[in-house]
Amino acid sequence: MSILCDKSTKVLVQGMGRTGRFHAGLSIEYGTKIVGGVHPGKGGSEIEGVPIYNTVEQAVAATGADASVIFVPPGGAADAILEAAHGGLRLAVCITEGIPAADMARTKVQIADSGMLLIGPNCPGVVTPEQCRIGIMPAAITKPGPIGVVSRSGTLTYEAVDQLTRLGMGQSTCLGIGGDSVVGSTFVDVLAMFEADPQTEAVVMIGEIGGSAEEKAAQFVKDKMSKPVVAFIAGQNAPPGKRMGHAGAIISGGKGAAADKIEALQAAGVAVSHSPADIGSTMKTVRG
Amino acid sequence: MNVHEYQAKALFREYGVAVPDGELATNAEEARSAAQRLGGDVTVVKAQVHAGGRGKGGGIKLAHSPEEAGQHAETMIGMTLVTKQTGAEGKKVRKVYVEGGCDIERELYLAITLDRESERFAVIASTEGGMDIEEVAESTPEKIHNVLVDPVAGLSSWQGRALGFRLDFDGDQVKRFDQFLGGLFRLFVEKDASLIEINPLVVTSEGNLLALDGKLNFDDNALFRHPEIAALRDPEEENFLERTAAEMDFSYVSLDGNIGCMVNGAGLAMATLDMISQAGGSPANFLDVGGDADKTRIENAFKLILQDEDVQGILVNIFGGIVRCDLIAEGVVAATQSVGLSVPLVVRLQGTNAEEGRRILAESSLDIDSAETLQDAADRAVAVVGQGN
Numbered sequence: 001m002s003i004l005c006d007k008s009t010k011v012l013v014q015g016m017g018r019t020g021r022f023h024a025g026l027s028i029e030y031g032t033k034i035v036g037g038v039h040p041g042k043g044g045s046e047i048e049g050v051p052i053y054n055t056v057e058q059a060v061a062a063t064g065a066d067a068s069v070i071f072v073p074p075g076g077a078a079d080a081i082l083e084a085a086h087g088g089l090r091l092a093v094c095i096t097e098g099i100p101a102a103d104m105a106r107t108k109v110q111i112a113d114s115g116m117l118l119i120g121p122n123c124p125g126v127v128t129p130e131q132c133r134i135g136i137m138p139a140a141i142t143k144p145g146p147i148g149v150v151s152r153s154g155t156l157t158y159e160a161v162d163q164l165t166r167l168g169m170g171q172s173t174c175l176g177i178g179g180d181s182v183v184g185s186t187f188v189d190v191l192a193m194f195e196a197d198p199q200t201e202a203v204v205m206i207g208e209i210g211g212s213a214e215e216k217a218a219q220f221v222k223d224k225m226s227k228p229v230v231a232f233i234a235g236q237n238a239p240p241g242k243r244m245g246h247a248g249a250i251i252s253g254g255k256g257a258a259a260d261k262i263e264a265l266q267a268a269g270v271a272v273s274h275s276p277a278d279i280g281s282t283m284k285t286v287r288g
Numbered sequence: 289m290n291v292h293e294y295q296a297k298a299l300f301r302e303y304g305v306a307v308p309d310g311e312l313a314t315n316a317e318e319a320r321s322a323a324q325r326l327g328g329d330v331t332v333v334k335a336q337v338h339a340g341g342r343g344k345g346g347g348i349k350l351a352h353s354p355e356e357a358g359q360h361a362e363t364m365i366g367m368t369l370v371t372k373q374t375g376a377e378g379k380k381v382r383k384v385y386v387e388g389g390c391d392i393e394r395e396l397y398l399a400i401t402l403d404r405e406s407e408r409f410a411v412i413a414s415t416e417g418g419m420d421i422e423e424v425a426e427s428t429p430e431k432i433h434n435v436l437v438d439p440v441a442g443l444s445s446w447q448g449r450a451l452g453f454r455l456d457f458d459g460d461q462v463k464r465f466d467q468f469l470g471g472l473f474r475l476f477v478e479k480d481a482s483l484i485e486i487n488p489l490v491v492t493s494e495g496n497l498l499a500l501d502g503k504l505n506f507d508d509n510a511l512f513r514h515p516e517i518a519a520l521r522d523p524e525e526e527n528f529l530e531r532t533a534a535e536m537d538f539s540y541v542s543l544d545g546n547i548g549c550m551v552n553g554a555g556l557a558m559a560t561l562d563m564i565s566q567a568g569g570s571p572a573n574f575l576d577v578g579g580d581a582d583k584t585r586i587e588n589a590f591k592l593i594l595q596d597e598d599v600q601g602i603l604v605n606i607f608g609g610i611v612r613c614d615l616i617a618e619g620v621v622a623a624t625q626s627v628g629l630s631v632p633l634v635v636r637l638q639g640t641n642a643e644e645g646r647r648i649l650a651e652s653s654l655d656i657d658s659a660e661t662l663q664d665a666a667d668r669a670v671a672v673v674g675q676g677n
Contacts, residue, residue: 026610074509074512075512075513098509099509100480100507100509100510100513101402101482101507101509101510102402102409102439102477102480102507102510103510105402105407105408105409105439106439106440108407109438109439109440110440136579136609136610137609138608138609138610138639138640140640141609141639151555152555153553153554153555153556153558154553154554154555154556154579154609155551155552155553155555155556155579155607155609156553156555156556156558156559157555158607158609158639159556159559159607159638159662162607162638162639179554179555181402181404182402182404182407206555208555208558209558210404211404211405212404212405232559234555234556234558234559234562235558235561235562236562236565237561237562237565237571238558238561238574239541239543242541242574243541244541244554244557244558244574245539245553245554245555245557245558245574245576246554246555247508247509248404249554249558253422254422274566275562275563275566275662275663276556276559276560276562276563276662277563277661277662277663
């Protein structure tokens with residue numbers, strides 16, 4: 001079982017530019033059903049063997065797609081998310097980095113009743129090992145198994161997945177929720193999915209400074225979760241007021257510091273790894 | 289992106305938000321003649337730097353004559369202003385803003401931001417103006433009024449009125465406040481601001497509302513659609529290394545330590561800083577070279593790190609996902625040779641083709657310390673810097 005996508009998921013690619021094409025190719029190689037691309041003005045053509053449509057609506061009508069991955073540049077990405085929701089997709093994963101925060105705040109309100117789940121933006125995507133790859137993750141480091149992995153970052157997620165795989169612990173789903181201050185799905189949303197997923201036995205959660213998503217996650221773990229959670233929080237030594245790469249990774253007005261997040265998580269019974277090198281081994285210890 | 293007070297106030301004016309009359313001056317004579325034109329019994333000379341708390345540091349002075357305004361400008365321009373927001377190194381003052389005085393009856397606080405918690409626009413107001421708002425929030429939270437605004441629907445007039453009455457304005461003033469707030473909100477939305485803060489917002493003895501100070505930050509991600517705002521950037525206000533990094537399109541933050549860091553991915557870069565600190569070392573910077581780091585970018589990253597005179601050793605930490613470690617290794621070898629690396633280098637490659645990458649480093653005949661695990665990399669980086677001392 002996977003929480004978001006599996007072998008049968010039919011995926012559209014919105015934005016078949018250089019990056020979109022490249023990753024569509026890798027996803028197809030991995031066995032993902034990439035059924036079409038959406039690129040206004042190029043409908044009717046084919047790129048890398050993928051049929052291209054002018055609109056999401058046309059693509060869905062022709063292919064029966066139920067998910068989409070968005071590579072559209074920042075100025076048009078929020079609009080692409082709205083189009084995906086209007087097209088009746090079940091899942092959209094937005095990879096685009098650099099979308100204005102206000103655009104995302106508005107977009108979230110506008111898609112709230114659409115029934116579409118949004119992952120991202122500014123995220124590496126979702127991998128269900130040996131089944132489906134949506135986004136830009138290096139799927140080869142994953143392997144099927146009982147651990148759910150959710151993170152606000154990209155390469156740090158790969159680091160954790162790599163550690164788990166090397167220690168013999170496969171993954172149910174690996175995903176990044178994105179490094180922006182407004183993202184479609186939060187830690188709480190994803191933890192709830194992992195809790196409900198029969199394949200997932202434990203969860204790795206990788207947070208970072210900024211906002212309060214980790215504190216909310218801690219509360220959720222305390223109140224609602226039966227499965228063990230291992231966490232790491234990046235930015236333990238980050239200076240206040242500085243944006244650490246991700247738009248959302250900033251300690252502001254005394255809020256969003258790593259120490260507060262770690263404290264909240266530990267108080268909720270989460271095993272917090274203090275070093276990023278020990279995420280895998282902490283999970284191993286937790287699982288006994 | 290941050291702008292100066294005088295730039296913020298020009299934008300306020302554009303949106304019908306009342307501010308005192310004022311002029312920018314870059315020397316004493318300009319300040320004197322500005323004060324003369326502004327007239328009145330008193331003018332205020334304000335240092336223009338990107339930092340709050342200027343008054344306590346001597347960056348805001350009252351002048352009772354044009355000559356005195358000129359003297360204040362003389363003192364301020366060229367001085368290094370240290371406030372609690374500038375850090376110990378302070379900020380050099382290059383220009384001052386000369387503003388007409390006014391009779392103040394009340395001081396309030398007003399701000400608009402995008403609230404991460406609710407993902408709504410938040411209007412924050414308080415009757416306790418002119419004070420540190422975080423202290424007010426701490427000691428008297430009941431004096432802080434929050435209005436959350438749906439980002440699609442926008443601000444309604446009734447919300448402005450309701451807030452006005454909570455701030456103890458009378459009927460006429462509430463109408464003025466509603467207009468004032470309306471203009472400010474339009475500015476916030478149309479220019480993609482991330483924060484507008486007016487502290488204090490004053491009520492004059494004639495009952496008018498004036499923004500006496502103005503802080504304005506913009507969403508960097510939205511600057512692509514506001515070239516007129518991007519043009520307000522003052523490079524002099526930015527750290528030299530951070531400015532150079534921005535020109536190279538790197539995500540970079542200057543830090544206090546001596547271990548230069550080059551990492552792919554923001555999360556891993558933060559985690560690398562954490563590891564260095566835990567190993568007893570001190571990082572010189574945060575640097576994300578990005579997911580598609582090629583030879584040119586690696587070379588630029590080395591050049592950037594080496595411009596920091598405090599750097600005594602460099603740690604390169606790359607997790608090869610899509611990007612292959614053997615290509616990264618080739619880039620590191622080539623860049624090391626072309627920039628003439630003068631400090632010890634520790635490289636940790638993991639992920640796709642990592643072994644091949646490590647072999648390339650080992651066979652390069654360059655003095656590169658190759659580490660396999662994160663822990664090993666951090667320990668070695670701390671050790672090589674220790675040896676340098």
